[in-house]
Amino acid sequence: MIIVKGNKTEELSRGKLEELLNNYERVVLDLGTGDGRFVYEHALREHPTFFIGVDPSQKQLEVYSKKAVRKKMENLIYVVGSIEVLPQELFKIADLLYIVFPWGTLLKSTVDPDEKTFYILSNILKPQGTLEIIFGYTSEAEPSETVRLELPEISEELISGSVVPKFENAGFKMEKLERLEKLQLKDIRSTWGKRLSFGQDRVIYRILFKRE
Ligand SMILES: C[S@@+](CC[C@H](N)C(=O)[O-])C[C@H]1O[C@@H](n2cnc3c(N)ncnc32)[C@H](O)[C@@H]1O
Numbered sequence: 001m002i003i004v005k006g007n008k009t010e011e012l013s014r015g016k017l018e019e020l021l022n023n024y025e026r027v028v029l030d031l032g033t034g035d036g037r038f039v040y041e042h043a044l045r046e047h048p049t050f051f052i053g054v055d056p057s058q059k060q061l062e063v064y065s066k067k068a069v070r071k072k073m074e075n076l077i078y079v080v081g082s083i084e085v086l087p088q089e090l091f092k093i094a095d096l097l098y099i100v101f102p103w104g105t106l107l108k109s110t111v112d113p114d115e116k117t118f119y120i121l122s123n124i125l126k127p128q129g130t131l132e133i134i135f136g137y138t139s140e141a142e143p144s145e146t147v148r149l150e151l152p153e154i155s156e157e158l159i160s161g162s163v164v165p166k167f168e169n170a171g172f173k174m175e176k177l178e179r180l181e182k183l184q185l186k187d188i189r190s191t192w193g194k195r196l197s198f199g200q201d202r203v204i205y206r207i208l209f210k211r212e
Contacts, residue, residue: 001087004061004078006069012077014089021093024050024075029094029124032106036064036078038098038190043068043076050075052090056082083109083120091123099133101192103142108149110135111163118170125211131172134180134188136204159205172209180204 003012021027025048030039033053043051053076055061061078068076081087083106102110109117110133121131137154139146152158156179164174185197185204196202 001089002058002080004058004065004080006066007062009058009080012079012089017077017089017093020074020077021050024048026050026095027052027093028096028098029054029090030098030100031083031124032099032102033061033078035060035191036068038100038188038193039076039078040064040068040073041189043073044071047075051077052093053078054081054086054090056080056085082106083117086120086124092126094124094129095126096130096132097121097124099131099135100188100190101196102133102135103137103145104149107135107137107145108151111151111154111158113163113166113170118167118172122171122211127211129211130175131167131209131211133207133209134193134204136202138202141200141202154203154205156205159207164207167207167209171212173212174207175210176206176208178206180206 001012002009027050029052031054033039033055036053039051039053053061058080065078079087079090099106099110125131137146137151139153159177168174182197182201185193
């Protein structure tokens with residue numbers, strides 16, 4: 001698979017990745033990591049954990065990868081990939097999988113997941129792994145996204161009545177569903193969390209699932 005190191009790319013095999021993981025207690029993967037700030041901030045604070053940020057945009061990944069290279073951080077890599085084209089090297093790798101403020105087809109896959117989505121998500125996680133999704137959108141704030149992706153209006157009813165049952169049928173047991181207040185968004189430490197904490201009010205949900 002292709003990893004981003006500063007403004008360069010390198011090939012990393014599963015064998016080499018496993019060598020890197022040897023000294024760590026657990027692995028956290030962030031799918032749709034964007035500029036990679038979320039995993040960077042967590043990797044700085046949680047040394048026993050290895051972090052993997054994945055995004056289709058190499059340019060975006062370079063932003064925090066450059067900072068990680070400068071700091072010689074060893075518990076963090078950035079991988080080019082998407083929910084549609086996920087490198088097989090990442091299968092059965094994560095104890096915890098995050099999807100934080102998804103958009104585009106990643107958002108569509110979160111709100112209206114199909115078999116392929118579940119195949120990928122359950123393959124990234126180790127058995128008993130945790131999936132944490134933080135998301136929210138409004139047709140007023142994102143009119144083109146909601147129409148283009150044919151997203152239904154988001155509400156607690158939609159999540160409890162449609163999104164969660166689909167995940168539960170696919171072997172993800174819901175452990176927690178909560179609404180996040182605007183003030184809590186900054187604590188997520190992702191670029192979009194920070195951005196949305198200053199923007200207009202919107203409802204953001206956090207859902208925790210345990211893979212069976
Ligand atoms: C709103 S940004 C959020 C970025 C980051 N998680 C944050 O909180 O700052 C959405 C991200 O989802 C990524 N994305 C869009 N479609 C995707 C897909 N199909 N698979 C993986 N990532 C995707 C985009 O490249 C973008 O970086």
